[in-house]
Amino acid sequence: MSLLDIDDRLLKLVELIDFDKSPIDDIKSFSGPVDIGLIEGGCSNEENVHVLQEFRKHCKILISIGDCATMGGIPAMRNNIPLKECLDEAYINGPSVHNPGGLTPNDPDIPLLLNKVFPVHEVVKIDYHLPGCPPPADAIWEALVALLTDKPVTLPYELLKYD
């Protein structure tokens, strides 16, 4: 969403780039190799890992965006609680849970949860990180402009924020 916060600069950006797999054009899988991949969110289940590996395979440069991607974020708060306890709280013991069968969902179509939520750079190689919750729109803009104009990606002090 921070990407949309770059506002009318998005129009300038569209002139310089083509979107491949993205929520903006709703293309679901890569149509070929791309130059820059932006990834948000940590790895919390096997599908996240699969998507991340697809990104790494197809993108020359991979950028992790946001605190969830760079450090796990709020979902990582489950990391020091055993997975079974988390699932029991969500599906069996939670105060607002109505689950007469008392079963935890276990359908093969549901991606398997990982034992922990991992920052993306602990799963694949990441070339650049843009932390923040959310990252400042200007940070995304600065990074993209630097990459498109072959300049080093360096964030000014005001744009490096963890909150």
Next chain:
Amino acid sequence: MSKSITFTIDGVEVTAQAGQTILQAADAAGVYIPRLCAKTDLSPFGACRVCTVLADGRPQAACTQPVSEGMVVESEIPKVQQIRRDIIEMLFVEGNHYCMFCEKSGNCELQALAYRFGIVAPKYPYLFPQRELDASHPDIFIDRNRCILCGRCVRASKELDGKNVFQFVGRGPNKKVAVNAEAGLSDTDVAVIDEAIDACPVGAIIKKRTGYRVPIGQRKYDSKPIGSDIETK
């Protein structure tokens, strides 16, 4: 009057008083050396090692090492900056530092140091340890998830408040700040006006009902890096 001593920091000659530490002499000379556990008015502790410098070629904590005549101190050199950066990164992965909802964010010295060093993500894997909270006191809470074991609260309580509310227990990865009571913080003689509460550089000791009062953009380290007050002296 104590004896004057001359030494150099990164080749610049600095005059100090005998008995001063490298950090004290550097502060007085307007040279910022990053630090976390060191705080004016508290005794030197040497816990965090973020103030590491090369003193005559050997790594030393600037907050505990006294200056000596002709000493050659190297501070802003790549080797030393890398040591400091690594320590800061290790402090981040060793605890649970969720800046996005922390009351201290923007005023936190650990976060401010990471900003100053331009750290975008630590290179070490996160440990996500299990740590305890103590919200028993009506005005203060302890969140050990954010504690970096700098010992500022321990020293401030003893040296400035004359109370001895906080102390370290355990060793290695089990080391933590404990309070001087059988149960929780509410059973100690701590008060919300104690120096020990304000001494915390991170969000581990927080005054209740004071969070998020300063808007983003006006907090201590939002636009000025930590240490700029010393550098502009």
